[in-house]
Amino acid sequence: MSTLADGREAYAERRWPDAVGQYTAAEQDAELPAGDLERLSTSVILTGRGSEGVDILARAHLKYLADGDYAAAVRCAVWTGINLILLGEPARSAGWLARAHRIVEDLSEPCRFEGMLFLPAGLGALYQGEGAAAAEAFTRAADLGRERGDADTAALGMLGLGQAKIMLGQLDDGRALLDEAMVAVTVGEVSPVPAGIIYCAVVETCHLAFDLHRAHEWTRALDRWCDAQQNLVAFSGQCQKHRAELYRLHGAWTEAIDAAKMAQDLAFRGDRMATYGGFYEQGEIHRLRGDFDAAEAAYLHAQETGFPPQPGLALLRLAQGRPDQAQSMVRLTMDGAAPDYRRRMLAARVEIELAAGDAPAARAAMEELASLCASFDMPMLHALAEQSEAAVLFHEGDPKAALVPLRRAWSRWLGLDAPFEAACCRALLASLCAALGDEESARLEREAARAVFSELGAVPALSELERSALESSAVESSAPEQLAPAAPDARTALLPTSENDVGHAAGTGSLTARETEVVRLVSAGLSNRDIATELFISEKTVARHVSNIFTKLGLTSRAAATAYAYRHGLV
Structure with a gap:
């Protein structure tokens, strides 16, 4: 019994490998209760063994049925279906989701977890680019989750609805819903697997909405969330993918390559959702550096997931002096893309159409981009x-x-x-x-x-x-x-014609927006390495910012910069 208690304690403390070990040992002595089987399956999934975790979750489902806890059995059935979707097994997933529907239909009373049944439909519509249908399904999920006290479904429904609204161009409403879903995560209302899904989906959606500030803020939060859990594999790869994207934008290309390779490693260890991004981001850095063979290989690995590695591969063809192929690729991809992914390719489309000599097509893409x-x-x-x-x-x-x-x-x-x-x-x-x-x-x-x-x-x-x-x-x-x-x-x-152009105009003795961030972090006692991690930039860039700050403000030490920050209300 003490081993079972140890397993429960490890689970509560997010020590996933310990939870797996203790629960597995406890199961040698006696059959685990349904709730502990479910917790064991979650721990196994989070340590990267998705298929094994799904099998344990199926056992938990059967145990709940035997115990007469039909609502919990529905929950397990739906999560089994969702996990099988992530594992690339749609036929088995459909069977489990149908089973969950049948159980709910046979119940004489409303099921607490009925809202979960609308999540897969919303996901399917979202992946197909059908924003209105996705919004309808996720609204139903969120409403039922709130009505029946199912915090996980309520939060996932809000997340999906926010994604759908952003897909439809309703940015303010969508962002508000994403933030509300994140509140449920950060206050601890949401269980571990839904929390990871929400973190990763929010960051991805922020990138698709060009909301770099939120993408940075939530990537750092996801980073801390992953670090706080022992040997977490699930979601950690996706976190590294998002880190790579931010590092690339900020010119920390070596750090971006390292993060992309770590995302690939975690994908191989179980976080399959990181596979595409890990290879795509690696391909981007190789392309920008001119290592075209390595870029091609990385993009093709990304393509094996079923998603087109665009616009990176088309831009690679352009860099290789093949503008007609680049043009054909980007046009074909954009014609079938969901609105949010189409938006991300418009700037590359302009560049490629100009290189291919189709000025009207370039102008049309530019005007579409400007209209957004x-x-x-x-x-x-x-x-x-x-x-x-x-x-x-x-x-x-x-x-x-x-x-x-x-x-x-x-x-x-x-x-x-x-x-x-x-x-x-x-x-x-x-x-x-x-x-x-x-x-x-x-x-x-x-x-x-x-x-x-x-x-x-x-x-x-x-x-x-x-x-x-x-x-x-x-x-x-x-x-x-x-x-x-x-x-x-x-x-x-x-x-710059005004201070608003770059935070503050350079050369006036004032600080840019980025330099102000660096001063705040210096005043908090962070080293250059810690600041680089916090802002997803290189240590060399941090050193340059610190040097510029000292020059502009006439300072000679970090202590003086800290004093300046407090004196001017920056902290």
Whole structure:
């Protein structure tokens, strides 16, 4: 009996391997009660042994039936079905879900867990891109969960409804529902498996909605949640995938590769939902660094999960000098994509269509991207839309008009601490300045972009920059009389025009939004390594931010920075 008690204690303390060991030992002496079988199955699933956990969950279901606890039997049947979906066994899943429906129909009283029956239908509609149908199913699940005191179903229903609303473009309503679902998780109302599902789904949805701030906040929360549980495998791989995505955006490409490889390792150990993201993110870094063979291999591994590795694979074809193939790939993928995934491919579509020579298609994609900004008021989305607009205008022969949206895009990328994207803006600005006859500004912008690309190891971007420079030189030497006069504002085209552009304008003695975050963390006593982990940036980037802070504020130590933070109400 003490072994059984030890198993229950380990489960309560989220020591999953200990719980598995103690419950397994207890089962050698006597048959486990249904509730303990269910807890054992959860512990086994969370340590990465999904198939074994499902078999134990099926035993718990039968034990509940024998005990006459039909509501709990329904719960086990539905979770068995959901886990089988995740394991890629739809036929067995359908059988278990049908069994759950039949039990509920045969009951003479309302079933506490009836709301769970609507979750699989909502998931199916969501995966098919049918937002309205998904919203209907998840609303029913959430309502029944609340009415009958089933916190897990209520929270999962809110999560799904939030995802559906964001898919339908109702961003504010969707985000509010995601936040409400996360409240249920953070106050401990939700059991471990639904909590992990909600964490990972919220982060993924934030990325799809271009909500970088929330994606960062919830990824860090998921990171802490995973770290707090002994040898947790389930959901840990997905956490690493999300970390890789943030590291990539912030220019910490080595850290991004490490996180992507860890996601793959955890996927092989049981977190199968991390497989696609782990390989896709690895492919992205290899592509950006110019290691095309490794990128191809990673993208193809991602594709084996059944999801197209786009737009990364299409952009790889473009980098390989095959724009027609890239165009065909991205068009085919977008034609069948759900609205939220289609949105994520629009900026790449603009780039690819321009390279393939279809200016009208590029403009159509750019205008679709720009139209989203009214519903999704997110800095990252605005940056993508403005950068795409500048590229289209330049391609159409209006470099002067392209300066304004490009300056805004550059400013937003700086505010998001996205060095590669910001450098791409400066590379394009160099071409604009050259087209306007301002070769000195073009040279300065080219040098600034080259410095960032070199530090990141972005070999293809460097090669493209040099090619553009040679083309500009050739045009200047062959037909100087045709050049337009230098634009009066070309030399200062990318300087911030207000403090809102990058948090605060650089060079004024004030801090940018990112530098303010760093000061807060320094004042909390965090080391550069800890700050890098907290913000998903590299230690080198943290050191550069700290140096800039000291220079701007005239400080010489972290203690002085801490004093400044307290004095100015930053803490």
